[in-house]
Amino acid sequence: MLDKRYDPKKVEEGKYETWKSNGYFTAGDNTKPSFSMVIPPPNVTGKLHLGHVMDTIPDDIIARYKKMKGFDVLWIPGMDHAGIATQAKVEAKLREQGVSRYDLGREGFLKEAWKWKDEYAKTIHAQWAKIGLSVDYTRERFTLDEGLNAAVKHVFVTLYNEGLIYQGERIIHWDPELRTALSNIEVVHKDVPGQFYYFKYDIEGEDDALIVATTRPETMWGDTAVFVNPKDPRYQKYIGKRVKNPCNGEWLPLMGDSYVDMSFGTGAMKCTPAHDPNDFALAKKYGFPLIRVMDETAHLLPIAGEFAGMDRYEAREKLVEKIKAEGHLDHIETFVHSVGFSERSNTVVEPMLSKQWFVKMKPLADKVLEMQQGEGKVEFKPKRFENVLIRWMKNVEDWCISRQLWWGHRIPAYYNKKTGEILVSETEPNMEEYDQDEDVLDTWFSSALWPFATMGWPKSTPDFDRYFPTSTLVTGYDIIFFWVSRMVFQSEHFTGKAPFKKVLIHGLMRDEQGRKMSKSLGNGIDPLDVIDRYGVDALRYFITTSSTPGLDMRYSDEKLQSSANYLNKIWNATRYVESVLGEDFVPGKLEKKDLGTLERYILTRLEKTIKKVTTKMDAYEFGAASTALYDFVYDDFCSYYLEMSKVSLSDPSKEAPVKQTLYFVAKSLILMIFPYCPFIGEELYLSLPGHKDSAMLESYPTYDKNLVFAHDEVAGKTLEAMIKDVRSYKSASKMAPNAPITICISPKAPFKGIEDYLKRFLFAKEVKIEKEAPKGETFLYKSVSMVLSLDQSVEEIRAGLMKEKERLTFELARGEKMLSNPNFVAKAPKEKLDIEKAKFADNQAKLREVLTRLDSLN
RNA sequence: GGGUGUUUAGCUCAGUGGGAGAGCGCUUCCUUCACACGGAAGAGGUCACUGGUUCGAAACCAGUAACACCCACCA
Numbered sequence: 057m058l059d060k061r062y063d064p065k066k067v068e069e070g071k072y073e074t075w076k077s078n079g080y081f082t083a084g085d086n087t088k089p090s091f092s093m094v095i096p097p098p099n100v101t102g103k104l105h106l107g108h109v110m111d112t113i114p115d116d117i118i119a120r121y122k123k124m125k126g127f128d129v130l131w132i133p134g135m136d137h138a139g140i141a142t143q144a145k146v147e148a149k150l151r152e153q154g155v156s157r158y159d160l161g162r163e164g165f166l167k168e169a170w171k172w173k174d175e176y177a178k179t180i181h182a183q184w185a186k187i188g189l190s191v192d193y194t195r196e197r198f199t200l201d202e203g204l205n206a207a208v209k210h211v212f213v214t215l216y217n218e219g220l221i222y223q224g225e226r227i228i229h230w231d232p233e234l235r236t237a238l239s240n241i242e243v244v245h246k247d248v249p250g251q252f253y254y255f256k257y258d259i260e261g262e263d264d265a266l267i268v269a270t271t272r273p274e275t276m277w278g279d280t281a282v283f284v285n286p287k288d289p290r291y292q293k294y295i296g297k298r299v300k301n302p303c304n305g306e307w308l309p310l311m312g313d314s315y316v317d318m319s320f321g322t323g324a325m326k327c328t329p330a331h332d333p334n335d336f337a338l339a340k341k342y343g344f345p346l347i348r349v350m351d352e353t354a355h356l357l358p359i360a361g362e363f364a365g366m367d368r369y370e371a372r373e374k375l376v377e378k379i380k381a382e383g384h385l386d387h388i389e390t391f392v393h394s395v396g397f398s399e400r401s402n403t404v405v406e407p408m409l410s411k412q413w414f415v416k417m418k419p420l421a422d423k424v425l426e427m428q429q430g431e432g433k434v435e436f437k438p439k440r441f442e443n444v445l446i447r448w449m450k451n452v453e454d455w456c457i458s459r460q461l462w463w464g465h466r467i468p469a470y471y472n473k474k475t476g477e478i479l480v481s482e483t484e485p486n487m488e489e490y491d492q493d494e495d496v497l498d499t500w501f502s503s504a505l506w507p508f509a510t511m512g513w514p515k516s517t518p519d520f521d522r523y524f525p526t527s528t529l530v531t532g533y534d535i536i537f538f539w540v541s542r543m544v545f546q547s548e549h550f551t552g553k554a555p556f557k558k559v560l561i562h563g564l565m566r567d568e569q570g571r572k573m574s575k576s577l578g579n580g581i582d583p584l585d586v587i588d589r590y591g592v593d594a595l596r597y598f599i600t601t602s603s604t605p606g607l608d609m610r611y612s613d614e615k616l617q618s619s620a621n622y623l624n625k626i627w628n629a630t631r632y633v634e635s636v637l638g639e640d641f642v643p644g645k646l647e648k649k650d651l652g653t654l655e656r657y658i659l660t661r662l663e664k665t666i667k668k669v670t671t672k673m674d675a676y677e678f679g680a681a682s683t684a685l686y687d688f689v690y691d692d693f694c695s696y697y698l699e700m701s702k703v704s705l706s707d708p709s710k711e712a713p714v715k716q717t718l719y720f721v722a723k724s725l726i727l728m729i730f731p732y733c734p735f736i737g738e739e740l741y742l743s744l745p746g747h748k749d750s751a752m753l754e755s756y757p758t759y760d761k762n763l764v765f766a767h768d769e770v771a772g773k774t775l776e777a778m779i780k781d782v783r784s785y786k787s788a789s790k791m792a793p794n795a796p797i798t799i800c801i802s803p804k805a806p807f808k809g810i811e812d813y814l815k816r817f818l819f820a821k822e823v824k825i826e827k828e829a830p831k832g833e834t835f836l837y838k839s840v841s842m843v844l845s846l847d848q849s850v851e852e853i854r855a856g857l858m859k860e861k862e863r864l865t866f867e868l869a870r871g872e873k874m875l876s877n878p879n880f881v882a883k884a885p886k887e888k889l890d891i892e893k894a895k896f897a898d899n900q901a902k903l904r905e906v907l908t909r910l911d912s913l914n
Numbered sequence: 915g916g917g918u919g920u921u922u923a924g925c926u927c928a929g930u931g932g933g934a935g936a937g938c939g940c941u942u943c944c945u946u947c948a949c950a951c952g953g954a955a956g957a958g959g960u961c962a963c964u965g966g967u968u969c970g971a972a973a974c975c976a977g978u979a980a981c982a983c984c985c986a987c988c989a
Contacts, residue, residue, distance in 0.1 A: 328989090602927075610927090612937090622951095628948040631948050780954095793955085879968090891932085
């Protein structure tokens with residue numbers, strides 16, 4: 057017997073270990089159709105947060121559902137080495153011990169990083185177990201394992217040989233704290249208040265000075281020219297003269313170029329080719345030298361003279377002071393401008409000239425765009441996110457893939473020690489003759505290969521043949537650019553196929569006030585805390601059911617509580633069923649002929665629910681699926697059938713079919729909730745008689761039209777309505793709920809034996825079934841009426857009937873309006889027309905009944 | 915500058931061409947043997963606004979407003 061209360065902690069204990077050790081998570085049954093997914097690999101940077109939970113719980117629900125639907129489900133788990141993020145964490149840890157990565161050297165540092173990885177992998181495993189992920193551990197991978205490394209090398213070398221990877225000197229985003237290059241999308245732009253410095257540049261041979269505005273005084277040593285728009289009447293006359301750089305007194309050419317926006321600042325712009333991408337482009341055009349001013353830590357180089365060695369901000373401040381002292385500062389304006397921050401270190405990135413490796417994106421992106429036009433396209437849910445991908449692919453820039461880090465896949469490029477000649481190769485050359493490139497690859501370079509490299513690619517393996525492409529990917533909209541887009545183009549290029557057929561995009565979890573969760577706000581929520589308070593099943597239920605795909609959701613204690621309450625409801629309903637079934641119950645077949653009206657009613661409702669839930673599950677609409685089940689559980693089962701069954705069971709002749717029905721319904725709903733809430737689902741399933749070893753071995757309930765009884769459904773609904781009407785009536789008339797009444801049903805009861813139910817639930821002294829009902833408070837249903845005898849005066853009865861007449865008249869007017877509209881009759885679908893016609897006829901009959909009764913009062 | 919999303923009950927959100935829904939909160943009543951983490955009965959809404967399409971619009975289209983997000987630019 058189950059306990060009186062659902063205790064999540066007790067229920068969760070031990071189940072995961074049992075599933076895992078029994079091999080329920082392991083794929084490989086070739087007799088079944090395959091269904092495959094890969095986990096979005098969490099970073100080995102720390103504990104799981106709600107973001108991972110949001111990625112993986114829908115995955116798990118899909119995996120468990122598909123398994124119960126008869127698929128051979130492969131769900132590959134794994135983790136991401138997360139290059140920059142992890143290296144930053146390991147460095148921070150070392151720093152606490154007073155050690156820098158340079159003290160340890162490459163080898164020593166990597167040893168530390170692997171230790172870190174092993175430690176956090178343990179934590180992540182424990183958390184996967186905690187939230188119940190049914191992943192296939194026999195196939196677990198890591199983005200930095202040998203197989204992935206081989207795949208990465210193969211991809212790099214192939215793209216290089218195809219001319220799609222190249223080395224180039226360009227302006228890139230530089231993180232001066234982590235001392236590495238970044239790709240465009242690793243830079244987060246934020247609007248911040250800043251200063252706009254207006255400096256006076258003396259003009260050669262003129263008394264006049266040119267005012268040039270800049271936000272970056274500290275780069276002025278790298279200036280090679282000053283530009284104005286050639287159409288600018290203010291400055292036209294000076295073009296071709298020289299102006300004096302107030303930072304070091306050097307003469308710079310004043311040039312005209314239409315790039316300059318006359319309305320911005322003073323309309324005069326300094327050109328710093330090595331520290332600004334636009335200036336770099338101008339420098340290329342005019343053949344200016346590229347003068348670097350800062351080193352890799354954003355400290356000034358010797359070119360800055362007395363300022364050399366200063367940090368960029370200190371230098372800015374000191375330089376402005378100096379220029380001001382020399383009388384060349386015009387004024388300073390404060391304004392808000394957009395500044396790029398490193399996604400990982402949150403320091404201001406420095407646009408810097410640097411030699412890096414790039415992926416030539418245009419040809420790869422074009423192929424993706426072409427693929428999305430055809431049959432093999434990736435289908436997004438919600439659809440609109442496909443446009444996010446397409447727009448990005450259309451405007452994509454070359455991808456800077458080299459990182460000046462140690463933790464990652466080292467670039468398979470080798471330089472001949474003598475000749476300097478480059479060799480790009482999957483196999484290592486004689487290292488006495490060669491030096492390997494020091495850099496590693498962007499972490500997303502390996503993540504991009506995840507769906508196929510985890511299956512053994514580039515080797516042709518049985519797993520790859522059977523499970524690739526994967527069926528579905530679940531991820532957040534915030535990493536479409538980072539991950540989804542890159543998987544798509546790499547997969548298209550190397551396998552000729554999209555890596556997954558569908559992508560289910562979810563939103564982000566926000567805090568209860570609707571704010572983004574962030575470290576700086578300290579409003580992050582630890583999933584383990586939530587699990588501790590409400591249980592993991594409530595968390596799983598909340599996360600997948602109280603949001604719409606693609607939209608952000610708010611964390612809500614209230615909703616977690618109500619999820620837990622729902623599970624408690626199912627728990628107690630099951631408990632009731634078991635108490636009814638008793639020890640010696642044996643599950644049997646439901647025999648149509650034995651089933652009473654109410655059994656047929658609840659089975660009909662159940663089958664309709666199964667149909668709806670299945671449709672919604674297949675469409676990955678978990679909110680809608682769960683609502684359908686929820687309504688069934690509360691309204692049809694617990695509030696109605698379960699209560700009615702108490703009456704039925706007092707009749708020994710009904711006992712057997714009622715028990716079979718209760719068992720069948722309870723088992724079905726437990727199996728339907730199971731993919732969402734596997735812990736309580738398993739506990740309840742195992743507490744039922746005649747169970748298998750696990751709910752994981754069961755099939756998902758399937759719609760059975762032999763258990764749909766339209767007529768009995770109507771009869772059951774009529775009884776339900778009768779009870780509700782009388783209760784409402786009593787409440788509205790200030791009668792006690794248990795006030796005794798007499799009920800008369802005419803001309804014919806909706807089903808045999810209805811008296812017992814009415815007596816029990818309405819406190820009726822007597823229920824009469826007669827051709828002609830007496831005068832009294834009247835309720836009308838389809839082909840039957842119910843009259844309460846309440847010792848009412850004629851006036852009261854008349855008032856009740858008048859109210860009903862008024863209502864019916866209104867209804868008839870509505871129907872009349874519709875049905876007499878020739879356009880409606882001609883254009884509305886036939887079903888709708890039939891419904892309205894039937895309703896109209898029904899209301900007419902009811903009105904006649906009311907009028908007859910009113911007549912008889914006189 | 916370009917794009918996307920949101921706007922529905924006091925709050926948080928579902929719904930999506932055919933009579934406005936849920937959870938929580940609120941009112942009244944109920945410890946009756948599955949559950950007080952409960953039950954019963956209620957109150958509460960010009961579905962942001964303006965036009966249009968349609969027999970019929972909360973839903974489709976166009977526009978407006980507010981809020982949020984993404985991308986690009988910013989000397």
